[in-house]
Amino acid sequence: MQKLPEPTTSEDSAANLTNMETELEGDVSEEDEAADLEVEDEEIRKKMELEKKQSKKNKVKLAKELSDTVVLFKSVGFKGFKYAKENYQFFEMSSLVEGKALDLATKSSSAPDFVEHSKKFFSRIYPAGRRTNSSNYNPVKMWNVGAQIVALNYQTPCTEMDINIGKFQQNGKSGYILKPVFLRKSNMQFNPNKPDDQYTQKLTLRIISGQQFPKPDREVIDPYVKVTLYGVNSEQEYKTSVVDDNGFNPTWDFEENFDVKCPELALLRFAVYDKDVTTDDFIGQYTIPVASIQMGYHHVPLLSANGADLSPASLFVHTLMSAP
16 A cells, blocks of 8 residues: 655645745756747747738738839939030939039029039939028029929928928929920020020019908017019019008008019019017918919918918909010
């Protein structure tokens, strides 16, 4: 007959617990480490497989034509317009920092070459690294020489962004605008710093009144309008008088003439301000290509600094384009 084990006492049980605790607190064996690693690897593998399956489910299908545009251009270093003309392939594109591009675009000796270069090759202009506050440069001079990709800091509301947004309104904000014929045809010469008189027209603008301007801090405002023409090799700016204590229906009946060189490239910016003792408060603005302006009487809507619609706020104006 097999002898049954003797019952354990409380002291024996305490001793067994102590021995178990000692074993648990001791060094982990290599076999245990290997087992733990296998468990961890297995869990990681399962997690990766699950994420892979989910990514396949969430995968967005793109049109091949759209996907192909990702490699449409090959970036190459800029070594001058002459070098580009002799060596560039049609798909090669140079990137220029704003300072270099502005220098080439504003010099009468190099601006025509920039225009000719842009007829055959793409150029990308980007903000200088010193703009640590994400400020912007004026893109107009870059467009005037035909540069196709003029990059700005979109996160910064400013006059330059207003100009950029206004520029692309003429094609339904699609992001693409067909350049004027003189910036496309090889048999047409154009110098944005010395445009011929044949490209000049006169714009007569009459700012009649304003309607229902918003009130910053719920205060009655003293509005006036600043209108600026951004043209080819020129920038013209005028201001209306200040109307005291009337942001609901102020009347100015202000009229001014603008000499517009190359209306296809010019933009007109309306900006409404509230006259103040120290700094005038911005109320709203609207920028529009001159070529898109309706002739006659019409209302100009206003946008906030962030581009939000301020409807029903607007300006009532009259415009007329004629020979100089």
